[in-house]
Amino acid sequence: MARCPRTYAGRSSDDKETASSTSFRLDSDDAAGVDLQTDVTDVTDVTDSDVPPSTRRRDKGRPRQNRSKQRPSWGKSHKSEKGSSSLSRLAMDSDCSSSGDDMNVDAHHSRRPEQQCSQKKIRKPAALLGAPTRNNDSNTSSSDDDCSGSGFDSDSDMDPDIDSDGELSSDSDDNGYADGTRRNITRMDERWERYCRKRNKRYRELPDSLWANPASALREARKKELTLFLRWCLRLRRGKNGRKLKGIKKFKSLDTDWKSFLRHYEKVTGERMDDALGRRMRKSIRRIAREHDLDTDEKEKTLMFIEDVVPLQETTLRTMEKRFDLGLQRMQQCLYPLMAFFTVNRINAMRRLQYQHLQCSIQRDPHGGPPRILLEIKYKFTKKYMGVTQANTFPLPEIIHDPSLMLSPHTFLLGILFHDDAFRAPGIKSMEDLRRLWVEDGRQQIEVPLKRDKAKHYVFCKIKCVRGKIQIHRDQPIFQSTLSRQLKVFGEIAGFKWSLFTHRFRYGGGTILNKSGLVSDAKQNLIMKHANIRTFLNYYLPRRINTDMQALMRGLKPDSAMMRAVTRMGRWIDRCRPRELTDTQKATVEHDPELQKAIRQRDAFSKKLQRSQKKTGWKLDKLDKLKRGVTNTPNRLLYALRQRVREEFDKELTVLDIERQLAGTAILDEEAKKQLLPQQIHLLGKLMTWPTSLSVEAEWQRRNEATEAVQLYCDTVPVKEHRQPSLPREEVIAPTESPLLTPSPSQHEIALQEAGEDIRTAAKPRACFQCYGNPAGCDNRRLKQYSRHKGLLRQFRAVHLDDRHCNYCNKPVDNEMYWRRHTVDNHRLNVRYLEDYPHDL
Numbered sequence: 001m002a003r004c005p006r007t008y009a010g011r012s013s014d015d016k017e018t019a020s021s022t023s024f025r026l027d028s029d030d031a032a033g034v035d036l037q038t039d040v041t042d043v044t045d046v047t048d049s050d051v052p053p054s055t056r057r058r059d060k061g062r063p064r065q066n067r068s069k070q071r072p073s074w075g076k077s078h079k080s081e082k083g084s085s086s087l088s089r090l091a092m093d094s095d096c097s098s099s100g101d102d103m104n105v106d107a108h109h110s111r112r113p114e115q116q117c118s119q120k121k122i123r124k125p126a127a128l129l130g131a132p133t134r135n136n137d138s139n140t141s142s143s144d145d146d147c148s149g150s151g152f153d154s155d156s157d158m159d160p161d162i163d164s165d166g167e168l169s170s171d172s173d174d175n176g177y178a179d180g181t182r183r184n185i186t187r188m189d190e191r192w193e194r195y196c197r198k199r200n201k202r203y204r205e206l207p208d209s210l211w212a213n214p215a216s217a218l219r220e221a222r223k224k225e226l227t228l229f230l231r232w233c234l235r236l237r238r239g240k241n242g243r244k245l246k247g248i249k250k251f252k253s254l255d256t257d258w259k260s261f262l263r264h265y266e267k268v269t270g271e272r273m274d275d276a277l278g279r280r281m282r283k284s285i286r287r288i289a290r291e292h293d294l295d296t297d298e299k300e301k302t303l304m305f306i307e308d309v310v311p312l313q314e315t316t317l318r319t320m321e322k323r324f325d326l327g328l329q330r331m332q333q334c335l336y337p338l339m340a341f342f343t344v345n346r347i348n349a350m351r352r353l354q355y356q357h358l359q360c361s362i363q364r365d366p367h368g369g370p371p372r373i374l375l376e377i378k379y380k381f382t383k384k385y386m387g388v389t390q391a392n393t394f395p396l397p398e399i400i401h402d403p404s405l406m407l408s409p410h411t412f413l414l415g416i417l418f419h420d421d422a423f424r425a426p427g428i429k430s431m432e433d434l435r436r437l438w439v440e441d442g443r444q445q446i447e448v449p450l451k452r453d454k455a456k457h458y459v460f461c462k463i464k465c466v467r468g469k470i471q472i473h474r475d476q477p478i479f480q481s482t483l484s485r486q487l488k489v490f491g492e493i494a495g496f497k498w499s500l501f502t503h504r505f506r507y508g509g510g511t512i513l514n515k516s517g518l519v520s521d522a523k524q525n526l527i528m529k530h531a532n533i534r535t536f537l538n539y540y541l542p543r544r545i546n547t548d549m550q551a552l553m554r555g556l557k558p559d560s561a562m563m564r565a566v567t568r569m570g571r572w573i574d575r576c577r578p579r580e581l582t583d584t585q586k587a588t589v590e591h592d593p594e595l596q597k598a599i600r601q602r603d604a605f606s607k608k609l610q611r612s613q614k615k616t617g618w619k620l621d622k623l624d625k626l627k628r629g630v631t632n633t634p635n636r637l638l639y640a641l642r643q644r645v646r647e648e649f650d651k652e653l654t655v656l657d658i659e660r661q662l663a664g665t666a667i668l669d670e671e672a673k674k675q676l677l678p679q680q681i682h683l684l685g686k687l688m689t690w691p692t693s694l695s696v697e698a699e700w701q702r703r704n705e706a707t708e709a710v711q712l713y714c715d716t717v718p719v720k721e722h723r724q725p726s727l728p729r730e731e732v733i734a735p736t737e738s739p740l741l742t743p744s745p746s747q748h749e750i751a752l753q754e755a756g757e758d759i760r761t762a763a764k765p766r767a768c769f770q771c772y773g774n775p776a777g778c779d780n781r782r783l784k785q786y787s788r789h790k791g792l793l794r795q796f797r798a799v800h801l802d803d804r805h806c807n808y809c810n811k812p813v814d815n816e817m818y819w820r821r822h823t824v825d826n827h828r829l830n831v832r833y834l835e836d837y838p839h840d841l
Contacts, residue, residue, distance in 0.1 A: 316334050
C-alpha cells in the first residue's frame with residue numbers, strides 16, 4: 001500500500017521548492033517497486049524516534065486495521081486546521097485499503113529496537129533543508145504518525161517548561177534541614193556579613209577590597225580569618241535590631257555555631273571545607289574555649305521516667321496557679337506528656353499531629369477477653385535530613401484494669417475526639433456507643449473511621465482569647481513556644497529542680513529501650529529516628545551512671561530500684577521551691593549599676609534632645625531604643641536573680657531544715673489552698689480512681705465515666721483570677737498595738753480605697769474602672785492595679801471594648817464610638833491601637 005505524504009502549512013518558500021516531488025516506497029522488499037509520486041506543498045520525514053513509549057507498547061502486536069484507525073482521525077483533525085482537507089481524505093482512503101501482507105510486515109517491523117529511531121532522527125535536518133528523504137521504516141501505523149514530530153509543534157506545547165536558574169538555586173539550598181537548623185545557618189550568615197562590613201571599613205580606602213563581597217571573602221578565608229571571626233562572635237553583645245545577646249558561655253554553644261557556619265560555608269562555596277583546614281580550625285576552637293574559660297560540661301540531661309509523669313499529671317489537673325482560657329487547653333496539656341513519653345517523639349512531630357494520622361479500631365483480644373480499643377498514631381512530620389523519611393505508626397491498645405487513668409492516653413484523646421464530634425458514624429457520640437460494637441466472626445477488627453472533613457484538624461490546636469471571646473482554631477497547630485512554656489511552668493509548679501522540656505521524655509524513653517533487652521539497636525534507631533546508635537550514646541545517654549557498681553563488683557544482687565530512684569527527675573522534687581521573687585528581692589534590682597547606667601543614658605539624651613532645635617528621625621529612634629533598654633534591663637535582671645534564688649534554694653534551705661529537725665520543731669504548712677471549680681473536682685474524682693472490681697463491665701464503666709468527664713471539661717471556661725503577690729515576712733508579724741484600741745482597716749479595704757483613688761485622680765490610671773464598678777466581680781479583678789498604664793489599656797481593649805454599659809458611672813452607651821469617647825472624657829482612658837502608644841506609658 002502506498003503512503004501519502006503529509007502536508008503542513010507555514011513552511012518557507014525554499015522548502016516548498018525543494019520538496020515539490022518526493023517518492024515514498026513500501027518497507028517490504030516485495031513491494032519495493034511500488035512508488036507513488038505526489039506533488040505536495042511540504043514534506044516531513046516520518047521516523048520512529050518521536051513515538052511515545054506508551055503508544056508503542058500499547059499498539060504492539062495489534063492488527064493493522066485497528067491501529068490504522070487512529071491515524072486518520074488524528075491526521076484529519078490536524079490537516080483540517082492547516083487547510084488540506086482533500087489531501088487528508090486521500091491519505092485516509094489509502095491507509096484504509098491495507099492488505100494482510102502489509103499487516104504482517106508492520107508487525108515484524110514494530111519489534112525493531114528503539115535505536116533505529118534515534119539514528120533516523122539525526123537525518124531530520126536534511127529533510128528540513130529540502131533534501132529528498134526516504135522512509136525506510138516499515139511501520140505505517142499510528143506510531144509512525146506520532147514519530148513525525150519534526151514539523152509538528154504540539155509536542156513542544158505539551159512538554160513542561162524548563163526550570164530557571166533561580167529555581168535551581170532555590171532547590172539546591174533546601175537540604176532538608178529542620179527549621180531550627182535553618183535559623184542557625186541564617187544567623188551565622190548574617191554574622192559573617194556583619195563581620196565583613198566591619199573589616200571593610202578598615203580597608204575601604206584600598207581599591208577592590210576583598211571584604212566588600214562576603215561570598216568572595218569566604219572563599220578566600222583561611223585559618224587566620226576564620227579564627228578572628230569566631231573571636232569576634234564571642235565578643236558580640238548586640239544582635240538583630242539591637243537586641244542584647246545572651247552570649248556564649250558553654251563550649252557546646254560555640255561548637256554548634258561552628259557547625260552551622262560550616263553548612264553556610266558549603267552553601268556559598270559549593271563544596272565542603274578542606275580536611276586540613278578543618279583540623280586546624282578544631283584546634284583553634286579548643287584554644288579559644290580555654291582562653292574565654294567556656295564551660296565544657298554538657299547539658300544536664302536527668303532522665304524523666306513514668307514515676308515522674310504522675311506528679312506532673314496531678315499538678316496539671318489540680319493547680320490553680322496556671323489558668324487557661326478553656327478547659328480544652330488543660331486536657332491537651334495532660335495528653336502531651338503521655339504522647340511524648342509513650343512514643344518518644346520530638347515536639348514538632350507531636351504538635352503537628354492531625355486527625356488524619358489517627359486510626360481507632362475495636363480489636364479482638366488474642367487472650368480470649370472482651371474486645372479492646374486500639375489507637376494507632378502515625379507521625380508524619382518527623383525530623384528529616386537529606387530526603388524523605390518514612391513515618392512510624394505506634395499502636396496503643398487499651399489496658400483493662402489500668403491502675404491510673406491519668407496515665408491512659410485513651411482517656412484524654414478519645415475525650416478530645418468526642419468533644420469535636422470527630423467520628424464519621426453518626427451514632428458514635430460517647431464511649432458507651434463504642435462499647436456496644438463487637439467484632440464479628442471471621443474478622444479480627446472493626447475500624448471506627450473519623451470524619452473526612454475534619455482530617456486536617458490538629459490534636460493540639462491553637463486556642464486564643466480575643467476581646468473576651470474564646471476562639472478555637474482547629475486547622476492551626478499550637479505554637480511551639482506556647483507548648484514549651486506551659487510544660488516548663490507546670491514542671492516548676494510540680495517542684496522539679498530543673499527545667500522541663502520535651503527531650504526529657506526522649507532521654508528516659510530511650511534509656512528504657514536501650515536497657516530493656518527487648519529492642520535491638522536497629523529497632524531503637526527506627527523508633528527514635530536516629531541514623532545509628534552512636535547518636536544515642538553521644539547525645540542521649542546520661543552521664544550519671546545508673547548501674548549499681550558496688551554490688552556488681554562485690555558479686556551482690558544490684559539494687560536496680562534504688563538506682564532508678566536516685567537518677568530520675570523526681571529525686572529533686574520540692575513543692576516549696578520558690579517560683580516568684582519577694583518584694584524585697586525585687587527592690588534590690590532597682591539599685592543595680594546596669595539599670596542605673598541605662599537610666600542616666602536615657603535622661604541625658606532626652607535632655608539633650610529637648611535643647612536641640614532639630615529633631616531628626618535617627619535621634620528619636622535612639623531615644624526609643626534607650627527607653628526600651630530601661631524597660632528591658634529590670635526584666636532581665638529579675639530573671640537572672642530568680643534563677644540564682646532557685647539554684648541556691650537547696651543549699652540554703654537544706655541547712656535550715658537540718659537545724660529545725662535536730663531542734664525538734666515542726667513546720668506549719670500555711671500554703672493557701674485554692675478553691676477548685678466544680679467541673680475540676682468532678683474531673684479529678686473520675687480520673688483518680690482505682691479498679692475495685694474484676695468485672696469487665698465495672699471497668700468499662702469506670703473508663704467511660706473518665707472519658708466523659710474529659711469531654712465535658714473541654715467546654716469549661718474558668719474564671720481568671722490574678723495571683724496576688726505574697727506579702728513580705730515583716731508584714732506578717734503581729735502588730736505592736738492592740739487592735740481593740742486602734743482599729744485599723746483590713747488589707748482588702750485599703751486596696752479598695754487605693755484602686756478607687758487611682759481611678760478618680762490619676763492622670764494615667766492603672767486600675768480598671770469597669771472591673772472596679774462591677775460588684776459581682778471577683779476581688780482580685782476589682783483591686784487589680786497594673787504596673788503601667790499600657791497594661792490597663794491592653795486589658796481594657798481585650799475584655800471591655802465590646803461593653804455598652806459603664807459599671808462605674810452606671811450609664812449605658814449606644815455604640816463603640818460613644819463608648820470610646822466616654823472612656824476618654826470621664827476616665828482618661830484613650831483606647832487606641834497598641835502600636836500607636838508612646839513607649840513611656
